[in-house]
Amino acid sequence: MALFTALRRDPDLQGISFLQLMTFTRLLSPLKNDIILCQPITVSTTDPPAFLPPSIISFVSEATGVPSSAIPKCWALLKEEVWALPKPELSNDEELFRTYGWKVGISNCFLLAKASISLFPPMQECRNAYCARINAIKKSDCRQVVIYTLGSGVLPAWAVHLYCPDCNTSYRHNFSVQDGIRTYYGDTPTYIQIGEHQFSERRLVGLWVTSMLTAWVLAGSLLRLYNMALSQQQERDFAVGGWQFEL
Ligand SMILES: [Zn+2]
Structure with missing residues (x-):
């Protein structure tokens, strides 16, 4: 409910669709190791960190169409869900990783996926x-x-x-x-x-x-x-x- 309330009330999140948020969650889930690696050593490796690295923000913003200025708020709302997701087995997201991820050094880790x-x-x-x-x-x-x-x-x-x-x-x-x-x-x-x-x-x-x-x-x-x-x-x-x- 907090998610829908935030989407309705926060002016920075208005206009962002549920589909965009689903893609956001799905793309970040296999990038947990990349996200952890960029955090200070004092940050836990088992819990979702408070902030995303700039390269991840750039990638997920371009891949989902969500403005980069809104990504930190989306992360704050969805980080627990991202962290709890099991490793997905997807193939349709290959093009998003190839188009927006490779140029900033990001690839996915879907087991046996075509990516x-x-x-x-x-x-x-x-x-x-x-x-x-x-x-x-x-x-x-x-x-x-x-x-x-x-x-x-x-x-x-x-x-x-x-x-x-x-x-x-x-x-x-x-x-x-x-x-x-x-x-x-x-x-x-x-x-x-x-x-x-x-x-x-x-x-x-x-x-x-x-x-x-x-x-x-x-x-x-x-x-x-x-x-x-x-x-x-x-x-x-x-x-x-x-x-x-x-x-
Ligand atoms: Zn050692």
Whole structure:
């Protein structure tokens, strides 16, 4: 009720439709890690922060058509709902992310959706048992990668590394690195890193392994088959998002 009252009474929110607010909520839900990363270390990583980063405001304003001046009020009204939403599985929002998100370094993380993905480490805090740090890690490094998927072809994505300055541990999507030693997190991730800038969907790796074991298909043949039949490279303009390297 507070939402509808605010929409009716607040002059800054008048003219904003319910559909725009639904899109606002849906687009921000998968960007929780991006929102947390830009907050001061004193801000909780489990609760929605009071403010959105400028790049997120710019993106969601352009994607929804809501004036950027009204975004902070929309966030104040809807942040609890955004935080409570489970990871959505959507595909219709791909165009909004591609058009408005890529240019400011934002991609979504819908599992198996036909959109680009942000691959964060699965934790926000340092997990080194010998490290005294208790605050969330904020030092990060983003790099462009591609993901080979079974159903959606090759997708552009961002791999985000978090770095603990107290113990010099770098946390990646699949593993952490300290003193040159990789430590894998243990569970089998949905996306497995197979090269410096390449990840592959776990199901696709399974298909490759099964093809080699049961049908004696050579790795080179599997590569050609994927490029010709499954990659969907011809349908995507990766240069729009600045992905310049070869797939
Ligand atoms: Zn540490």
